Amino acid sequence: MKIAVLVKSVPDTAVIPEIGPNGVAVVTGHLDFVLNPFDEYAVEAALQMKQTHGAEVTALSLGGEEARQALRAAFAMGIEIGVQVRPPRGAELTGRGIALCLAQVLRNLAPDLILAGKQAVDGDGAQVAERLAEHLGYLHASAVTRLALENGRLTAHQAFEEGQLVLEMPLPAVITTEKGINEPRYPTLPRILKARRMEIQELDAGLSDARLEPGWRVERISIPRPERHRRLFSEHEAGGVEHLIGLLQQKSRS
């Protein structure tokens, strides 16, 4: 069995990225990058599949230097093969463009199972994996909290607002992982050191700029700063709890 796992580097979630001087782009160059949290679940799911069923697992990441960082993070967790997919130089990519680039490479790799985080927590695009499924003609299940393979069929618990759908499907398939599906392993120091030396394969997406050109334009980027009253009371202060009760009465009824 061949498994592909898609990984991405994202800015550390503890910081707020800045807005560039042009007002239409986010500046992240100064930030620390980490493996997208949802992708950690995908890597762990791939490693567990490999352990149980035996598989060749390849991690793929699209982009420049930051893509190599994501692959090294995946190596540190135990992935053995890493492929950096390079988009055309300078291309500005939306979810549509990213999926088109990755589909080019994955068509040749022809994995039985593609795993990816349910979304990357930078752009929150939440679409690349499902798009890939369509480009490749694979079945898909999104935001999966439980995954099992038996007799060549996948059982996936797909989270939705009111509970979970338990879906059963044959391979090949694309699965996106939701928090709760597993406990991603921590990389050990020897693994982290080894990851630094491991070879990364490089492949060009081989698509033209025109094919990848975004169908939208960013008009403006802003940082929301909701105004808050910040009225503080101590529990025993006169009026503290009473005022709050008034507020609750009003808000829960209006």
Place this chain on the structure above:
Amino acid sequence: MKILVLLESRGELTLGSLSVIAAAAQAADRGHMELHAVWPEPDHEQLHRLAGLGINVLHLVREDLLPPYSQEAWIPFLTELAQNLDARLIAAPASAWGKALCAALAARLDAELAQDCLSLDWTLDGTPLVRKPLYAGKILADLRLDHSPALVTLRPRSVKGAKRDGPIPRIVGHEPSLSPLRCVLKELVPLSTGAVKLTEARVIVAGGRGIGGPDNWTALRELCDILGAALGASRAAVDAGWIHQGHQVGQTGKTVSPDLYIACGISGTIQHRAGMSNAGTVVAINRDPGAEIFQYCDYGLVGDLFEIVPKLTLELKALRGQGS
């Protein structure tokens, strides 16, 4: 030109669907466009609810033909419908169902998709504009969707106020042919009954590290009951194993926009705030006067949540008991 909206049922039409209709109806008015809707699991008793909301044409599919849960069944049908209508914009609720479906549709239509948008607008020259959160809402991007078609999913509760004076929709029936499904539904596991959905809740009571253990949610649950609120949690409480991750609010959990958010024993990390910064009024209860959450709330109470929360519940019960 036409806008196509995808509606969703869970027993009845979801709040998210009504929100999408309201936003699309406003946009259709502004852009002089026809509003079409597809309702995959229509409740015929409820069809009257769609009258006047601004929908011109309602597309219905014979129920036994396309199973509502099955994206595999719906994707080809919706692709063809969108192409036949030459839809300028396809809009759906930003639910698990709507988001996955739109991502697949966008690939088939070779179109852009903006997920989880907060608003939909229309320029005078006929171009859709959306506001999309990035970095879990720490940043907002205003996007001009130049290319046709474009897809957008909208957050529940993002649009207030519905149109009432629209037409009665014309109904068009469809009988698509269906190839055998490869992906089948084995089971539907519901959440505990009666639970209010976080993303659609008007009031949320959330607990964090200050809850202290898995058995200490009673006080918050009781307050939820009396307020008709949904129960939320911070990542700290979820990762400690005190509550299921379906309750998590924040960057790796859910993004919510209630009218009132009550944070109990939550320190207020930036990842948590990203998930609830759209709340109308924020109340914080925390023992630590230095907790970061107090910088980001409208009303803060410094004290023990296990004393304050039951007191609130009791007083509210007493007030409601008096029929006030």
